[in-house]
Amino acid sequence: MKVIKNYLYNLSYQILTIILPIITVPYVTRIFTSEDLGNYVFYSSIVNYFSLFAMLGVAVYGTKQIAAASDVSSTFWNIYAIQFIASLLALIAYVIAVISIPNMGGIIPIILGVVLFSKMIDISWLFAGKEDFKKITLRNTVVKLSGVISIFTLVKSSEDLYLYAFLIIVFDFLGQFVMWVPAKKFIKYPSFNIKLIKKNFHPIVLLFLPQVAISLYVVLDKTLLGILGSYSDVGIYEQGQKLTSILITVVSSLGAVMLPRVANLLSEKKEKEAQNMVRFSFILYNLIIFPMIFGLIAVNEVFVKLFLGENFQDVKYVLYIIVFNIMFIGWTNILGYQVLVARNKNKEFMLSTTIPAFVSVVVNIVVIPFFGYIGASITSVVVEILVFTIQWYYSRNIISKNLLFNIDLVKIISASLLMFIAIMLCKYMLGLEGVVGLLIYIGVGGITYVIMNIVLRTINIKEIRTLLK
Template sequence: MKILKNYFYNLSYQILVVILPIITTPYITRIFNSQELGDYGYYSSIVTYFILLATLGVANYGTKVISGNRNEISKNFWGIYSLQFSATILSISLYCIFCLCLPFMQNPVAYILGLSLVSKGLDISWLFQGLEDFRKITVRNITVKLVGVTSIFLFVKSENDIYLYVFLLTIFELLGQLSMWIPAREFIGRPHFDIEYAKCHLKPIIMLFLPQIAISLYVTLDRTMLGALASTKDVGIYDQALKLVNILLTLVTSLGSVMLPRVAGLLASGDKRAVNKMHEMSFLIYNLVIFPIMAGMLIVNDDFVQFFLGQDFQDARYAIAIMIFRMFFIGWTNIMGIQILIPHNRNKEFMISTTVPAIISVGLNLIFLPKLGYIGAAIVSVLTEALVWAIQLYFTRRYLKEVAIIGSMTKIVLASAIMYGILLGSKTVIHFPPTLNVIIFAVLGGIIYLFAILSLKVINVKELKQLIRKN
């Protein structure tokens, strides 16, 4: 039951992260022009690389160590945080040098965004993830986001408020990170930076830091290359398609950070049978969600794009039809990478599974983007995720042999195919405005899929209830 609660805590925040920009964007774009928001976006992208250095690979590693060593929380926390603190000081120092030495960085927006480095340096959410206390993280994050958005509507009134706008975005994030240190005191005690003990954590953290660089490379570089090799219009279409697919992905990726501490804790106790059951439940939940969403989105794609994006972005439907298949690969790698390789200390293998596809994606972009534009970018994004999936499948093969996956997945694919076939046939008789079409197909598809799942006996409801209650 705790896993289910943590999943919904995490999912509720992820949904909020998606909804809030939809609310604020129309307001902000009517106050600031493209140049002003462009400056913010430009400097924000630069700061992202310094943030990457400041946080290292602490998040997943810290969660795993805390959850697997509940008797030495304070010692491990300060050992790991010593490295995060040192990396943050280094990152801030380099950023200051960057701002002082490079003329294009001498901008108030760049200076204000420097607070983001301080904020990330104080981020200890990994401690509470390791303790499986997602309630504190979610409540804090939601409160900070809502107060921040409210302050934007209250205080940002004209184009002269661009610096205030950037400041509000960063300061509330900083205050949110500071607030987490208050409940953390009962677990971590007084500060004691042990550099010698911290050294034992350095190698595994670096091994997880390198994949983060690789992931950042193939997640962000595609848009940069698309703009350079094709056109900014292609970037706009691809970016909107990517955002829509990422909204759907929040339903499946939210489970990864919830399951990591539980799996690490069970591995530390030596209960491999329970670990396999957890993996089985993860694959079951992911597959139950992924396949019907993929099938349903292919049905409503045209109508959804028409009412959600408007006339200028109608071509995004073609990119979405390709990129929707990323959901399967990302869903599985969320299990194989975060729930299997990392808890089993297979950090080297995790690094290989992300760095190799990142390098190959650059070459594929050079081939596909000049001729195919946003379609090429969509194809490369799917191929890259498929390669990550294939490599992780190879590295986790001996663990997956002990996990029952194929039987339930075959039934889920069949149920999704039945739903898709009926909905596809229904399109010949259902002709309403786009918004109503999406609602009708979503409800009808949900009913058909649920009936098919129950008929095929995909889920052993009694066993699933016992597993959820136990955890």
């Protein structure tokens, strides 16, 4: 039941990440223009490349190693040593870039440099490995709430863009800093072993390469939009990505909990139990993913009109396209981490991200100058489909295809389609907009979805109980 407790902790935080943007985004998009926010997002995407190098593949590798470690303190320090050195080198490289590149000399790039200090002291992977998600959740909750309160209190006009950027980053840094206090429960005084550090370095780099690849199609599109398009394109595309990422975090929160559990089961040679965990993940993911997709398509225009200001109405076109990323990212979250990484298939995982990354770069360079944020949106979906296809190919001999493609999936999609039809009929008959209309549509859709799953008997309660045990 520890998995369920951890998932509930993680899910409670993810629910918070849904609620807070619902409060802050309408406020922020009515203060800043799409160009203002696009400016911030563009430089943030550049800093992200340095952040990737700062963390290498420590987050995933560290979580897996801590989960299976007998001596947690020694394991931690010999992994953290790599993270600290990499972060220091990334910080030095970033300072050189800010000094030497003319366009990087602005105030926002300087403020964003604090992100690298945050990465240097980020030890969330220690708590994830120990399956202590309670502390991670509490830390993240305090940081998010403090940041939101400060934005509403201090950010009042478009001239406060620098302050807005600073508040977001400084609270994240403080959140990472305070995690070192409860870490004393797991780690002792620093002790390093050069042989162990060298031994850890190779698999960390193997996991780092997929992170670089992922960034090429998750972050580089914003960079290319800023270079080949405009800051306004970046701002519109980012808001669309942000809205779907809110939904994706609800789905991916289970993956963060399941990786250390599956790794632990495999270290104990319990392959059947690990397979059951993967099956449970697919069932739960699909129950969440498909109503999200069809529901967002149904209420897209009402939602965007209510949620965003006049400068961001074109976000609805982005949402119609990238909403399908929720499905493929959800599935690859299972295949990539619970199936491949948990079984040390790091090379296969790397290929599943590097190949689509290069495809993303080439396609974005071709389509962005002509289609702007629409081209970037289409490319992002194509790339996620490619990632899933490759990971499914490498997983085909590890798990049965029936774990995903089964009658339960058909029932879930059917229930979601009927939910979509119910919402569209309700919109046609009532023609409501605003908060009242949105709440009614969501209510009608939710009730229809639940009823249809009951009628179709999508969930076998006895089987779910067995999986949970």
